[in-house]
Amino acid sequence: xxxxxxxxxxxxxxxxxxxxxxxxxxxxxxxxxxxxxxxxxxxxxxxxxxxxxxxxxxxxxxxxxxxxxxxxxxxxxxxxxxxx
Numbered sequence: 384x385x386x387x388x389x390x391x392x393x394x395x396x397x398x399x400x401x402x403x404x405x406x407x408x409x410x411x412x413x414x415x416x417x418x419x420x421x422x423x424x425x426x427x428x429x430x431x432x433x434x435x436x437x438x439x440x441x442x443x444x445x446x447x448x449x450x451x452x453x454x455x456x457x458x459x460x461x462x463x464x465x466x467x
Contacts, residue, residue, distance in 0.1 A: 386434035
């Protein structure tokens with residue numbers, strides 16, 4: 384499985400939600416987006432590791448939000464255990 388890094392603009396609560404597990408750029412700054420994408424390709428292993436951390440964090444958040452409506456398997460796939 385390829386773990387993809389998260390790249391987002393620094394708006395609203397995105398920085399708080401990502402909690403250091405993604406890459407942030409300023410809004411309306413396309414040059415920053417290009418530079419960060421180039422950086423991620425140049426440092427692919429580090430970017431993929433960051434993607435792994437983001438996936439783990441988001442799986443934990445989703446599991447909390449679902450509050451027992453799903454069972455989280457070891458590989459972060461959800462199995463419905465009761466209706467949402």
